[in-house]
Amino acid sequence: MEADVTLTGFSSTDVTLLLRWLAAPHVAAWYLDPEDHVAWAANPPPNGERALIAVGGRAVGYIRWQSVSREVLDSVGLHEIPSGSVDIDILIGEPEFVGRGIGPRALLVLLSKLRQRRDVPMLGLTTSVQNLSAQRAYTKAGFRILREYSPTGYGPCYLMVYNLNENA
Ligand SMILES: CC(C)(COP(=O)(O)OP(=O)(O)OC[C@H]1O[C@@H](n2cnc3c(N)ncnc32)[C@H](O)[C@@H]1OP(=O)(O)O)[C@@H](O)C(=O)NCCC(=O)NCCS
Structure with missing residues (x-):
């Protein structure tokens, strides 16, 4: 059994670590805009948060999440997703x-x-239809493919979702 998986604070000095992770081939295959991710992590928007994923205190990954407005959801065609839902990247x-x-334990x-x-109706993760590892990991955490x-x-x-109201 792995040691505890925790989410710990991300500080500006962790940007170097994030840059290294984004350049690693197994991550770079799926994260196409590393500069955008680093800029976001260094200075997240008011509705966004991020954390390091730590195992037994050692930082091994990164997770970010952001509440999404009706306007943004509609702009990407996600009309059926309730506003205030939270989009996650990991x-x-x-x-x-x-x-x-x-990954599933961090989720x-x-x-x-x-x-x-108590103000978040739904959580969503977007993953390439080709990223089978991510789909398996998200399914283990209780997410399902919506469409x-x-x-x-x-x-x-695929948009994979977890409905917090249905799973209260
Ligand atoms: C996707 C990711 C977050 C999942 O977290 P994780 O801790 O690896 O998840 P799991 O341990 O549950 O493994 C999920 C699946 O990955 C596959 N897998 C196992 N070992 C693997 C390895 N060394 N390399 C790649 N995939 C592997 C398996 O299919 C596994 O499913 P299974 O356990 O049912 O066989 C993580 O693999 C990752 O960060 N990958 C690179 C970046 C990425 O794809 N991010 C998501 C973008 S949407």
């Missing part, structure tokens, strides 16, 4: 920690944190 940056169940930690807010869509520049993707 990566396990250290290659030797991939495939050990840490469960975030899920329980967001449940406490396919094509966000600009990313090709066919």
Whole structure:
């Protein structure tokens, strides 16, 4: 059994770590705009938050989440997603920690944190239809494929959701 999986604070000095993870081949294949991610992490918007994923205190990955407005959801064609839903991105940056169940466990930690807010109807993750590892990991955390869509520049993707109201 792995040591505890926790979400710990991300500070400006962690940007270097994030840059290294985004450049690792197993991550770079799916994260096409590393500069955007780093800029976001260094200075997140008011409705966004981020954290390091730590195992037994060692930082091995990164997770970010952001509440999404009606306007933004409609602009990407996600009309059926309730406003105030939270969009999540995740990566396990250290290659030797991939495939050990840490991603799903980090998602469960975030899920329980967001449940406490009581103002989040749904959580969503977007992943390429080709990213089978991500789909398996998200399914383990309780997410299900809602439908396919094509966000600009990313090709066919699945929107995977977790409905906090249905799973109260
Ligand atoms: C997607 C990701 C967050 C999942 O987290 P994780 O902790 O690796 O998840 P899991 O351990 O549950 O593994 C999920 C699946 O990955 C696959 N897998 C196992 N070892 C693997 C390895 N060394 N490399 C790639 N995939 C592997 C398996 O299919 C596994 O499913 P299974 O356990 O049912 O067989 C993580 O693999 C990752 O960060 N990958 C690179 C970046 C990425 O794809 N981010 C998501 C973009 S949408």
